[in-house]
Amino acid sequence: AGTMGVYGQASYSASKAGCIGLAKSCALEGGRHNITANAIVPGIIATEGFQFLDPKYQERETARTIFRRPGEPADISHAIAFLCSDEAGYITGTTLEVAGGIPLFVV
Structure with a gap:
């Protein structure tokens, strides 16, 4: 929502x-204090909710992903763990979309 907007949900997108x-x-x-900060944008994730x-919404949103399935909560936690690791020490100010390719507009 923050990178693409959602019809009818302007306040949520904002x-x-x-x-x-x-x-x-x-x-x-x-x-300047050697602190990194990034944003993670999750796609449709198979959470409890x-x-x-x-x-019908589940099916439509899942079909928008390249993998044709929802992500798992572990997909998000792995991204967080990576961004918090030393290996990501030079990554800052970026947005990581963990969304199964939804922003790529799958047809």
């Missing part, structure tokens, strides 16, 4: 975009 902007500002301010969504 709040998510604000989180991305906050991460970028934190990266600017924290950089996912099962309560309308099945």
Whole structure:
């Protein structure tokens, strides 16, 4: 929502975009102290709440991914662990989309 917008959910999209902007500002301010800050944008993830969504919505959103399946919570936690690791020490102020390719517009 913060990178693409969601029809009928302007306030939700604005709040998510604000989180991305906050991460970028934190990266600017924290950089001089060797602190990194990034944003993770999850796609449709098979959380506990996912099962309560309308099945048609689940199917439509899942079909938008390249993998034709929802992500797992572990996909998000692995991304977080990587960004917190020494291997990602030079990555800051960026947005990592863990969304199964949804932003690529799958046809």
